[in-house]
Amino acid sequence: MQLQPVDCGWIEVICGSMFSGKTEELIRRLKRALIAQQHVQAFKPLIDDRYHAQAIASHAGRTLQALAVADCDALAAAIRDETRVIGIDEVQFFSDDIVQLCQTLALRGVRVIAAGLDQDYLGRPFGPMPALMVDAEFVTKALAICVLCGNPAHRSHRNENADSGKTIQVGTASEYVALCRRCHAVARAEANAIAAQAQLDFADPADPSEHE
Numbered sequence: 001m002q003l004q005p006v007d008c009g010w011i012e013v014i015c016g017s018m019f020s021g022k023t024e025e026l027i028r029r030l031k032r033a034l035i036a037q038q039h040v041q042a043f044k045p046l047i048d049d050r051y052h053a054q055a056i057a058s059h060a061g062r063t064l065q066a067l068a069v070a071d072c073d074a075l076a077a078a079i080r081d082e083t084r085v086i087g088i089d090e091v092q093f094f095s096d097d098i099v100q101l102c103q104t105l106a107l108r109g110v111r112v113i114a115a116g117l118d119q120d121y122l123g124r125p126f127g128p129m130p131a132l133m134v135d136a137e138f139v140t141k142a143l144a145i146c147v148l149c150g151n152p153a154h155r156s157h158r159n160e161n162a163d164s165g166k167t168i169q170v171g172t173a174s175e176y177v178a179l180c181r182r183c184h185a186v187a188r189a190e191a192n193a194i195a196a197q198a199q200l201d202f203a204d205p206a207d208p209s210e211h212e
């Protein structure tokens with residue numbers, strides 16, 4: 001990752017599914033920069049307080065001090081002049097403005113490392129991730145291992161029958177599993193069948209009070 005001229009910054013994106021080691025990789029890169037005595041700041045969206053309010057934490061238990069910020073403006077306001085490396089975890093939860101902010105920072109000479117889910121639980125592109133990946137100099141796609149068959153997994157399946165329709169759900173080990181393409185398609189078909197049956201049950205006039 002030292003291929004760029006020293007006066008110019010760049011953007012690195014670490015994307016992938018849940019349990020693919022994205023945050024682990026982000027922490028590894030930031031700690032290397034810290035060892036090199038570079039000025040580093042790490043951020044995460046305020047929504048994610050799974051493990052630590054003021055740290056980014058991987059599922060494996062590694063942590064790094066980070067500032068939780070409400071939005072892009074708060075993130076921009078918290079950046080110090082001397083900072084040369086910026087890490088952003090769970091970047092998919094920020095608005096599209098995060099892309100412009102990362103571009104501005106890179107032009108200013110900052111190395112920006114952003115980690116996030118590239119797909120929501122339905123396999124759809126997640127928030128600002130596609131635009132960020134297009135603009136990034138370096139994109140690392142991390143893969144998990146499918147818990148059902150052992151194949152490379154790039155989808156995050158939500159362990160619920162009833163879909164709330166919300167994609168902003170921060171995963172914990174019990175809510176999500178990493179699945180491969182095939183197992184995710186099967187799981188989604190089953191979830192849709194269950195949801196369709198529930199609709200039929202609801203539409204069925206089983207409530208006797210309605211007929212009185």
Ligand SMILES: [Zn+2]
Binds near residue numbers: 147148151182184
């Ligand atoms: Zn599988």
